Amino acid sequence: MEPIKKRKVxxxxxxxxxxxxxxxxxxxxxxxxxxxTQLVDLLAKLGSQYPSIAEEIRGIAxxxxxxxxxxxxxxxxxxxxxxxxxxxxxxxxxEEGAVILDKATGxxxxxxxxxxxxMNSARAALEAxxxxxxxxxxxxxLACDGLxxxxxxxxxxxxxxxxxxxxxxxxSEMLLYFFGRxxxxEEGSVAYDKDTNKSRGFxxxxxxxxxxxxxxxxDPQKTLAGRNITVKLAxxxxxxxxxxxxxxxxxxxxxxxxxxxxxxxxxxxPPLGYTYPPPLAAYPTSVYxxxxxxxxxxxxxxxxxxxxxxxxxDSLAPSQAPTPAMGSYPYxxxxx
Numbered sequence: 001m002e003p004i005k006k007r008k009v010x011x012x013x014x015x016x017x018x019x020x021x022x023x024x025x026x027x028x029x030x031x032x033x034x035x036x037t038q039l040v041d042l043l044a045k046l047g048s049q050y051p052s053i054a055e056e057i058r059g060i061a062x063x064x065x066x067x068x069x070x071x072x073x074x075x076x077x078x079x080x081x082x083x084x085x086x087x088x089x090x091x092x093x094x095e096e097g098a099v100i101l102d103k104a105t106g107x108x109x110x111x112x113x114x115x116x117x118x119m120n121s122a123r124a125a126l127e128a129x130x131x132x133x134x135x136x137x138x139x140x141x142l143a144c145d146g147l148x149x150x151x152x153x154x155x156x157x158x159x160x161x162x163x164x165x166x167x168x169x170x171x172s173e174m175l176l177y178f179f180g181r182x183x184x185x186e187e188g189s190v191a192y193d194k195d196t197n198k199s200r201g202f203x204x205x206x207x208x209x210x211x212x213x214x215x216x217x218x219d220p221q222k223t224l225a226g227r228n229i230t231v232k233l234a235x236x237x238x239x240x241x242x243x244x245x246x247x248x249x250x251x252x253x254x255x256x257x258x259x260x261x262x263x264x265x266x267x268x269x270p271p272l273g274y275t276y277p278p279p280l281a282a283y284p285t286s287v288y289x290x291x292x293x294x295x296x297x298x299x300x301x302x303x304x305x306x307x308x309x310x311x312x313x314d315s316l317a318p319s320q321a322p323t324p325a326m327g328s329y330p331y332x333x334x335x336x
Contacts, residue, residue, distance in 0.1 A: 183212020
């Protein structure tokens with residue numbers, strides 16, 4: 001090392017020869033201006049190099065229930081909280097788990113929550129989000145995401161199928177087994193009535209890939225439990241159902257008889273429940289009589305004679321015509 005650089009390094013070191021660590025306040029002032037992505041990159045790099053930092057990061061993340069709580073949807077109406085917990089306990093110790101019930105009827109609302117004690121258990125459950133519980137394929141995701149992780153998938157409408165024409169004896173297991181030959185299923189079950197728990201004659205299947213969905217639609221063998229079934233995209237079926245509902249709700253009213261229709265004249269018969277007013281009486285055809293004698297003229301008032309007055313002459317007016325002056329301009333003689 002060059003002598004000059006060596007002297008600078010030695011001057012920066014304390015008397016004992018070890019570099020001094022910055023205070024926590026100094027580190028905060030350096031970290032606060034950084035963006036979130038920069039902080040994530042920095043902590044990820046430090047956590048991969050130093051095990052103590054990795055354990056600290058893991059402990060802070062695991063303490064937050066949002067990273068340990070799962071939302072489970074697609075449950076059967078008769079699934080209990082005990083059945084739900086037993087289905088997820090293979091991934092780790094469960095802190096809390098329950099099926100959400102309707103307050104009025106006391107029946108399941110078709111979804112529930114699972115909270116693990118450790119964040120790693122929740123991650124293990126998310127690696128296999130689909131589970132067959134009580135004959136229905138349930139799906140889980142982080143509760144803090146809600147349904148956003150499902151609805152935000154751009155190709156979900158192209159992977160979800162509507163299965164119609166099912167036999168009342170067809171169960172969800174039979175449906176999943178029949179369509180499982182085309183590819184891995186993400187979610188699927190037969191639609192059951194909430195009150196009677198009987199099949200409604202249709203169901204849904206959501207594949208994980210578009211290729212599996214295409215195979216299921218193009219498969220010529222569409223017979224399940226002795227019935228010919230209908231397989232189509234669920235989004236197309238929904239739009240047709242809405243259109244049929246609107247068409248049935250629109251009732252064309254008959255045209256009003258009181259108004260003429262295009263290309264037709266006025267109707268000669270009045271509408272039902274309405275009578276035109278009676279016609280007015282005709283005017284007499286005879287001419288009004290003309291009086292034989294004209295009315296006498298009005299009497300005129302006599303003229304009153306007014307006295308005549310002579311015009312008064314102005315005493316200031318000149319008594320004689322003005323005398324022409326020089327230059328053909330007249331001038332007046334003043335009165336003496």
